Amino acid sequence: MEEQVIYHPDFFVIPEGGEKPYLIAFRCEECGKTWFPILPYCPNCWSEKFDKRELRKGKLYTYTIMYTPQKGIKPPLAFGYIDFPEEGVRVGAQIEVGADVEKIKEQIKIGMEMEVKAGVIREDASGKDVISYKFTPAV
Ligand SMILES: [Zn+2]
Secondary structure, three states: OOOEEEOOOOOEEOOOOOOOOEEEEEEEOOOOOEEOOOOOOOOOOOOOOEEEEEEOEEEEEEEEEEOOOOOOOOOOEEEEEEEEOOOOEEEEEEEOOOOOHHHHHHHOOOOOEEEEEEEEEEEOOOOOEEEEEEEEEOO
16 A cells, blocks of 8 residues: 555544544634634634534535646646535635546536545655545535
């Protein structure tokens, strides 16, 4: 097996035993605002106490196709923002839609339900695959 690096283990969870991966948002115990990703303190009230909230399924707010991404990322790829209205957070990530990104319009629509998925997001400087969260149409 090739070497892999799991990115953001403090807010991206890949459960053992086949359960679907999920993200962790942080809800301020003082003012109730929810943040993603983790912050050292709440920007709204300076509290350092947070409850963890699991983010599993959200709605696609918007997306774009990137042809000239950062180093280590293979173009073209889809990048989008997913809203979690209950928690009040918006998460940006790569969107996985199968082999042909150019056909994305046939596969996804603004507002559709998307779920968290683990996948290779880029290669690091030594050529290892970096695994992190992506979104894909919910099943
Ligand atoms: Zn707060």
